[in-house]
Amino acid sequence: MPTNVVQIVVFAILTLMTLGGGLGVVSSRNLFHGALFLVLSFAGVVGYYVLLDAGFLAAVQLLIYIGAIAILILFAIMLSRGLMSQRQSQRNEQWWIALLVVVLTFVVLAVVLWQVDWPVASDQALASPSVAISQLGQELLGPYVIPFEVASVLLLVALVGAVILARETET
């Protein structure tokens, strides 16, 4: 089989995973199962990064989104009283506002997708993964050093806030 066909087949499977997982998130009656569908959707995005030959981003997506954020969401559901016990409807009386926002978001994204002239990556960007990560490191500690340090402060604040909240509920 030529590489192109393999890529299209893999892309189709990944799209099925991502969109199917997303559909499961919003349609599953059990919130816990919804979070598990979210993991499936994230896994599809990992595959997209692999197809784009962005190995570092794929690893980060796997490590952060599946390994950390999805687990955090699962924990948050498991800790919530009432969410674990009964199956509940995913709808309330505000569904039409949500629909409005969703449609507007879709229109904005579609317009951006059509209007922007997406540049094709240069040969430099397609260099070997270690060179790409090295460039990322030089950028991160050069022009983008402020976000680099602010991220650590953000994490510190998040952890301190969580500790305070968790201790208040216990005492």
Add this chain to the structure above:
Amino acid sequence: MVLSDFTFVGILILVAVLLPIVGLGLAWLIRPKKPNPIKQSTYECGIETIGDTWVQFKAQYYIYALVFVVFDIEAVFLLPWAVAYHQLPLYALVEAVILIAILVLALVYTWRKGALRWS
């Protein structure tokens, strides 16, 4: 061509998915089907299960998960720095040390507040 590095990962995933499907499917095909209530009861170390499995968990798990997330993200930030280490000036080392110091501060705070002690 693009996929060459990840072909092995793809093969691994394929085998990992197919192996249990083939194994369980084959067993489902050839095994005798004589269910009874005792056979179908939930098995938990030979003891009958007590209560609901969908219970509320302790809030302390969340602190552990969040500490894990914080150091997960720290690792992601430090990997590009480590790979580019030889091309970076000295002040990059200082910046990375500041990042680590701030996150160590977070760990020390969590530790000193006793949030990591299981109560």
